[in-house]
Amino acid sequence: MNRKSTHLRADMESEPQVDPQRWYALALILLPTLLISLNNYMMQVALPLMQTSLHASFSEAQLIFSGYSLGLAVALIVGGKLGDMYGRKRLLTLGVLGFTVMSLLGGIVSQPVILIVIRIVQGLSAAMIQPQVLSMLQINFLPREKGLVFAIYGAVIGVGFTLGLILGGFLIDWDLFGLDWRIVFLFNVPFGVLVLLFLPIIPESYGKVRAKLDWVGTILLTLGLLLLIIPITLGQKQGWPLWTWGCLMISILILLAFLAVQLRKMKGQNEGLIDLSIFKANSFGIGIVTVIVIYLSMFSFFFILNYYVQSGLHYDVRAASLVFLPLGVGYFLTSLLSSRLVQKWGNVVLKTGALLMGISSLLLMGSMYLDAGHLFIPQNIILLSVYGLGLGMATTPLSNIVLSIVPAIEAGTGSGLFTTCMYVSNSLGVACIGILFSSSLGQIQSLANLEDYTRAFSISIAVSGVLAFIAYVCIRHLPESYK
Structure with a gap:
């Protein structure tokens, strides 16, 4: 036997054992991810019609939309931890079941307050799903397969983003079976049932099975995130009343107390909600900072x-x-190709993606400022496509890079932390860019003309571009170990 075949055999023997049905399971566990992505954007399209049909107030309509994000963001880390403790397949099943039942109820009820509760529970259910999906992608596949797996994951999110806005608009416009906006909820039900029927083929995996849940840490983290996200979500639309600033200050104190509790438990070698030692690895700490910055840029761009x-x-x-x-479309294409691109060029791909996001943002700002009122022109369509291409190059490989450093037994917790940073960045990015846009408008919206809106858009989109350049700087500090 020659040396090459000997090394090949040794590599094969050293690879972890994986389930032979993992590729079938991949298609199944990515379906809830697609549903979550579709649901969020379809709901955004349906909200004005829903408000009119239900005779809901503006604040009630806002809570119907944001209640989902609220429930999702506050429970992601806990959902990931529970998956590590009690089994990721079990938590995924509970999450899909809850999401499906809430979708069915959402398509039936007609009271705004009940819909708000349904959306919050739907968000909590999604928080049981997302960390399990990411951790299963991380532990159920061989190291050489993970790049492709996360590329497919990014492409699925791209499909959800692209189709969510368009499909939501067309489904409501067609008014299938006279369901009006209810089709947005009921659309999820058959797919949820399909996932539940085929979940048995997914292999079960556990982390620290005998670990106890850190109840003090769980309460502090949930309360801290709740008091952080509520004012960020509602404050800008309500003119930032005094209670929003009070909540923000209290949330900071509670989150600092949470960190203190986790540090004390780590020093005492006790099991905390988050093992802070994962931040000792440069790729995870820098990666989390990069996640926050790049998603601040992305979500502020989308919103504005x-x-x-x-x-x-x-x-x-x-x-x-x-x-x-x-x-x-651009995001979908580069997400799908990201595995091959990173394998060949390493984190040059991510840096190029961040630069494309920043440059296309600034060029779009200039184009709209010079030719206000004409968005559907060739150069702007090209710029939007380039932004999408950059977005797929920068964000899709980042998931694998950041999560690859997390031990398998903590995969759910690491995934929960990763996705929590994403959703907090979403709320924070929308709130901050909303403040900037409103102040740049110069007057109340009803009196503002196209010139005022273009000026405010130009300033706001420039800030989004600057954030993309900051993300580029962060990516430069990521190690090349994943290449």
Whole structure:
């Protein structure tokens, strides 16, 4: 036997054992991810019609939309930890079941307050799903397969983003079976049932089975995130009343207390909610900072573009959703190709993606400023496509890079932390860019003209571009060990 075949055999023997049905399971566990992504964007399209149909107040409509994100963000880390303790397949089953039941109820009820509760529980259910999906991708596949697996995962999110806005608009416009906005909820039900029927083929995996849940840490973290996200989500629309600032200050104190509890438990070699030792690895700590910055840039870009085309350019829902089509197509393509690109060029791919996001943002700002009111022109469509290409290159490989450093027994907790940072960045990015946009507008929205909106859009989109350049700097500090 020659040396090459000897090394090959040794490598094969050293690889961890994996389930032979893992590729079938991949298609199944990615379906809930697609549903979660579709649900969020379809609900965004349906909200105005839902508010009118239910005779809901503006604040009730806002809570119907944001209640989902609220429930999701506060429970992601706990959901990941529970998956490590009690089995990821078990938590995934509970999450899909809860999400499906809440979707069915959401398509039946007609009271705004009940819908708010349903959306919060739906978010909590999604918090049981997402960490399990990410941790299963990390532990159920061979190291040489993970790049492709996370590329497929990113492409699925790209499909959800692209189709969510467009499909939501068309489904509501078609008014299938006279269901009106209810189709957005009921659309999830058959897919949820399908996943539940085929879940047995997914292999079960555990982390620290005998670990006890850190109840003090869980309460502190949940309360701290709740008091952080509620004012960030609702404050800008309500003019930042005094209670929002009080909640923010209290949330910071509670989250600091949570960190103190976790550090004390780590020093005493006790099991905490989060094993802070994972931050000792440079790739995880720097990766989390990169996640926060790049998603701040992305979500602020999405929000301000959607706001500008609907409020400033007065596009209807269908036309506004089509604005995101070239962006979504670009994101899907580079997400799908990201594994091969990173394998060949390493983190040059991520750096290039962040630069493309930043440059296309600034060029779009200049294009709209010079030719206000004309978004659907060739150069702007190209710029939106380039932004999408950069987004897929920068964000999709980042999941694998950051999570690959987390031990398998803590995969759920690490995944929960990763996705929590994403959703907090979502709320924070929308709130901050909303404040900047409103102040740049110079006057109340009802009196603002196209020139005012274009000026505010240009300033806001420039900030989003600067955040992308900051993400580029963060990516430069990521180690090349994943290449």
